[in-house]
Amino acid sequence: MACDFSTLATADTGDPEQLMLLIDQCTKLVTDPKLWFWALVLTIACGAVGAWIGKYKNAVVRDAILGAALGPIGWIISLFLPVAKPTPQCKVCRKPVELRDTYCRRCGAKQ
Numbered sequence: 606m607a608c609d610f611s612t613l614a615t616a617d618t619g620d621p622e623q624l625m626l627l628i629d630q631c632t633k634l635v636t637d638p639k640l641w642f643w644a645l646v647l648t649i650a651c652g653a654v655g656a657w658i659g660k661y662k663n664a665v666v667r668d669a670i671l672g673a674a675l676g677p678i679g680w681i682i683s684l685f686l687p688v689a690k691p692t693p694q695c696k697v698c699r700k701p702v703e704l705r706d707t708y709c710r711r712c713g714a715k716q
């Protein structure tokens with residue numbers, strides 16, 4: 606007995622032993638380490654492609670998360686999202702500053 610849709614559709618609901626056997630088969634299939642290993646590899650690979658797209662959109666983390674979570678759909682969303690504006694930097698110490706800041710919060714230089 607295999608865990609697939611045709612077996613589930615034709616399962617005899619009046620036979621508890623057969624149903625328990627089917628549940629055992631499906632549980633073994635879902636908890637198979639090989640399945641989780643390849644799911645992890647696929648997630649990392651999709652996140653890497655998303656990060657690569659994000660490199661050109663100035664949003665590596667955003668697009669890596671989109672790619673890892675949604676796969677090719679996340680890549681398409683990343684491609685349609687606008688290019689993120691670069692974070693403004695202090696002219697003196699090169700640390701990120703807020704747009705509304707008049708002075709750098711780290712070195713005190715006027716912006």
Ligand SMILES: [Zn+2]
Nearest residue numbers: 695698709712
């Ligand atoms: Zn500064």
